[in-house]
Amino acid sequence: MSAAAxxxxxxxxxxxxxxxxxxxxxxxVPAGESTALLGPSGAGKTTLLAVLDGRLRGWRGxxxxxxxPLHPDQAPPRGSRPxxxxxxxxxxxxxxxxxxxxxxxxxxGRMSPLRAALGSPLPYDLEVAxxxxxxxxxxxxxxxxxxxxxxxxxxxxxxxxxxAQEPRLILADEPVSNLDPARAAEIxxxxxxxxxxxxxxxxxxxxxxxxxxxxxxxxxxxxxxxxAFDVAVGDLSDVAITDLYRETTxxxxxxxxxxx
Amino acid sequence: MRSRGFGSFAAGALVxxxxxxxxxxxxxxxxxxxxxxxxxxxxxxxxVPPDPTVxxxxxxxxxxxxRIAILGSLGAxxxxxxLGILASETMVSPxxxxxxxxxLAFIRAIPLILVAMxxxxxxxxxxxxxxxxxxxxxxxxxxxxxxxxxxxxxxxxIAALESAGAGSLAQLRYAIWPQMAPVVARDTIFRFELNLxxxxxxxxxxxxxxxxxxxxxxxxFQYDKAASVTLAVIAMVIAIEAIxxxxxxxxx
Ligand SMILES: Nc1ncnc2c1ncn2[C@@H]1O[C@H](COP(=O)(O)OP(=O)(O)O)[C@@H](O)[C@H]1O
Ligand SMILES: [Mg+2]
Numbered sequence: 228m229s230a231a232a233x234x235x236x237x238x239x240x241x242x243x244x245x246x247x248x249x250x251x252x253x254x255x256v257p258a259g260e261s262t263a264l265l266g267p268s269g270a271g272k273t274t275l276l277a278v279l280d281g282r283l284r285g286w287r288g289x290x291x292x293x294x295x296p297l298h299p300d301q302a303p304p305r306g307s308r309p310x311x312x313x314x315x316x317x318x319x320x321x322x323x324x325x326x327x328x329x330x331x332x333x334x335x336g337r338m339s340p341l342r343a344a345l346g347s348p349l350p351y352d353l354e355v356a357x358x359x360x361x362x363x364x365x366x367x368x369x370x371x372x373x374x375x376x377x378x379x380x381x382x383x384x385x386x387x388x389x390x391a392q393e394p395r396l397i398l399a400d401e402p403v404s405n406l407d408p409a410r411a412a413e414i415x416x417x418x419x420x421x422x423x424x425x426x427x428x429x430x431x432x433x434x435x436x437x438x439x440x441x442x443x444x445x446x447x448x449x450x451x452x453x454x455a456f457d458v459a460v461g462d463l464s465d466v467a468i469t470d471l472y473r474e475t476t477x478x479x480x481x482x483x484x485x486x487x
Numbered sequence: 488m489r490s491r492g493f494g495s496f497a498a499g500a501l502v503x504x505x506x507x508x509x510x511x512x513x514x515x516x517x518x519x520x521x522x523x524x525x526x527x528x529x530x531x532x533x534x535v536p537p538d539p540t541v542x543x544x545x546x547x548x549x550x551x552x553x554r555i556a557i558l559g560s561l562g563a564x565x566x567x568x569x570l571g572i573l574a575s576e577t578m579v580s581p582x583x584x585x586x587x588x589x590x591l592a593f594i595r596a597i598p599l600i601l602v603a604m605x606x607x608x609x610x611x612x613x614x615x616x617x618x619x620x621x622x623x624x625x626x627x628x629x630x631x632x633x634x635x636x637x638x639x640x641x642x643x644x645i646a647a648l649e650s651a652g653a654g655s656l657a658q659l660r661y662a663i664w665p666q667m668a669p670v671v672a673r674d675t676i677f678r679f680e681l682n683l684x685x686x687x688x689x690x691x692x693x694x695x696x697x698x699x700x701x702x703x704x705x706x707x708f709q710y711d712k713a714a715s716v717t718l719a720v721i722a723m724v725i726a727i728e729a730i731x732x733x734x735x736x737x738x739x
Contacts, residue, residue, distance in 0.1 A: 280650050308652030319643035321665050332661050336652020344656035385647075392651050 231396045231428035232256040232279055237288035239274055248274040249286070250452035256396075256430050261419045263443035264432040267472055270449040272432035273316075276398045279430070280313050293395055309336035312394030314418070314431075316401040318381045322374040326365065326384050329373055330356045333391030352391075359390040362421050379410040386418055390425070397422050399431035403438065411435075415442040436468050534714035541700070541712045545719045548690070548697030555614050555696050556683040559621025563682070564675060566626040571633025578637060588634075594627030599685050603694040614695030621682050621689075628681075632674035640666045673738040680731045687720050 232255075239249040248271045256262055264272045277283045279292055281303035290297045293310055297303060312333075320329050334352040335343040342349075348356070360366045363383040368376065373384060382402060389397060399418060403411035415431070419442050422429045433439050439446050439460075446463050448455035448471045456467050572578050574587040602624050606616030644662040653661065690698025697720060704713035 282646060282650060305652050305654065308650065311650070313647065313650045315643060315647060317643055319647040321644045321662055323669065324661075324665050328661070332648055332653070333651050335648060335654075335657045335661065340654045340657070343653055344660060388647070388651070 229258045230255050231258040231293060232430070233289075233291045234275075234279075235289035237275075237278065237286060237290060239278065239283065239286040241274070247452050249278070252288070252452070252454055254447060254454060254457065256428065257445065258428050259426060260444040261422065261429040261431070261442060262445040262447060263439035264430065264447050264449055265434070265436060265439045265468075265471065266432075266449035266455070267434060269451075271452040272449055273400050274452075275449070276313070276400045276430070276432060279396075280311055280398055281308065305336065305340070309333075309392040310395050312389035312392045312397045312427075314382070314385050314389050314397065314399035314402045316404055318378075318385045318405075320373045320381060320384055320388075323372060325369070326360070326371050326373060326376070326387075327356060327369040329384055330359055330387045330391050333359070333388035336392060355393065356387075356391050359387040362390060362424075363387040363417060378406050379414065382406065382410075382414050383417065386414070386421070390421060394427055396428045396430070399429065401432050401434070404434065411438065412441075418442075530710065533710040534717075536711065537714035537718055538709070538711035539715060541704075541715050544700050545697065545716055548700050548716070549719065549723060551614055552686050552689075552696035552698075553683065555617040555621060555686045555689065555694075556679065558618045559625060559686065560675070560679045560682050562618065562622025563625035563629050563678065566622060567630040567633050570626060570630035571637065574630055574634035575637040576634075577640075584634070588631070591627050591631050594623065595631075596627075597624065599624040600688065600692060603689050604692045607693045612693040612695075617686055617689040617694035617696060620694060621686055624685075625678050625682050629674065629678045632678070633671065636667045636670040636674065639670065669738050673735070676731070676734050676738075680727050683727055684724060687723065 234252055234254040234256075237249050237252040238247050240247045250271075252271075252275065264275065266272055274283070278286055278290060278297075281292075281297055284300055284302075286299050288299075290299075292303075293307075295303075295307060321332070331348050331352060334348060334356060338346070338348070338352065357366065357369070360369055363386050365380060365383045365387065368380060368384070373381060376384065382405075386402075397418070402418060403414050406414060415438060418431065419429055421427075431443070440463065443460055445458070446460055447457045448467060450471055455471050456463075458467075570587060570591065574584050574591060576584055578584075599620060603617060603620040606620045610616050610619065640663055644666070645658050648658045648662045686696055686698075688698040688701075690696040690700065691702045693699070697716060700716045701713055701720070704710070704716065
């Protein structure tokens with residue numbers, strides 16, 4: 228089994244935070260599968276995904292993504308960034324721009340820096356963007372402005388932008404927590420479906436066990452910056468989930484969780 | 488209870504005292520006050536019918552006012568771009584943006600007409616002091632607006648483009664500028680409208696524009712001509728307002 232990402236003894240403390248957001252995390256994300264990062268709010272899911280996306284500096288440990296090691300103090304080389312796509316909880320779209328423009332933004336890393344900064348997309352970029360729109364079922368929305376769309380439509384645009392990068396690893400941070408349950412299931416069906424069709428690996432975070440169970444092949448439980456469990460979906464017990472979401476004790480609230 | 492009763496009594500006494508003091512120290516005697524009504528009526532009477540022969544002066548004066556507003560606004564934009572960046576919380580450190588913001592508040596506090604008078608003293612009569620005054624005065628507001636436009640840019644789409652491998656110029660072009668442009672355009676047009684409106688009266692202190700003719704005609708008791716110019720000014724303010732409403736709809 229090859230790995231899309233490999234994490235060894237990863238720790239990170241946010242600036243101004245007392246406790247580490249990631250506390251000696253080791254994890255292997257298998258390639259070609261869909262893995263869910265499950266855990267309560269504050270577990271460290273967003274932080275872990277941001278490290279894998281190469282957007283955080285100052286962590287300690289060993290991280291390699293798609294076979295290339297990341298440097299804790301340097302941004303990844305520009306050329307490798309499109310290989311890792313990211314779908315954000317709050318969509319992170321340019322609201323006043325059109326759907327097509329937002330999806331073309333996913334191509335910027337595949338263009339020469341000069342073309343990205345000053346030029347216009349090539350026919351091939353347009354073709355990839357239109358195919359991504361079609362895959363996400365929003366070809367007819369191409370010319371609409373994003374600020375006129377619903378939440379579900381916005382997340383489809385964000386997934387299309389991610390696909391336009393032609394990524395081999397798709398990271399998604401709580402991609403459906405802003406959507407109603409029906410829309411959430413639709414979006415996760417779409418995300419895992421397009422990834423499988425393109426042979427890309429998916430790592431998505433969620434705080435909802437039912438969604439993780441339904442859409443992931445593997446489930447990684449996280450709590451307090453540590454990995455609580457890492458199992459195939461069939462091996463996940465209700466006890467493990469209950470324990471993952473147990474009440475935070477008063478001692479933990481005041482920062483003495485090492486006592487437990 | 489007692490202190491509140493005393494408080495309202497003290498406030499009442501203060502207001503009454505201020506009104507009495509104002510009557511006592513200016514030459515507002517009852518007789519003059521009573522005769523003011525008829526005198527204003529007489530003045531208004533001499534304004535009608537407005538004298539239409541001053542059309543040439545109106546066109547010339549309005550054109551000069553428009554030029555003062557355009558060049559003054561251009562100057563303000565050029566000053567506000569660097570000052571707006573220096574006043575932005577997200578671009579520079581507090582040690583820099585705090586004093587720059589204080590400076591801008593200080594500039595805003597000086598009335599335009601006062602700046603214009605000082606500039607007339609410095610560079611002489613004509614449109615030039617008006618242009619300098621408008622540029623200076625408007626920068627106090629426009630640079631603050633530009634700083635707010637910069638600080639209002641959402642980080643999330645920038646992070647998304649960074650994640651996709653876009654360089655900083657591409658991030659500026661596709662994530663930062665699209666968020667800022669409508670705000671900058673709206674604020675600049677808003678400030679231009681204010682500049683045009685405020686520079687209508689600059690001529691009164693000799694800083695150029697249509698205001699010069701109002702002052703000239705009132706001083707030489709040609710109230711019918713002053714009336715024509717005043718009507719022209721009112722018409723222009725209404726026209727500016729109408730254009731502004733239309734533009735605002737465009738940038739909503
Ligand atoms: N920018 C930040 N500054 C300080 N602390 C942060 C910041 N972002 C997250 N944290 C803290 O790091 C921990 C993990 O947060 P996060 O990774 O967002 O968890 P999750 O995504 O699982 O909710 C939390 O305790 C959170 O309060
Ligand atoms: Mg999170």
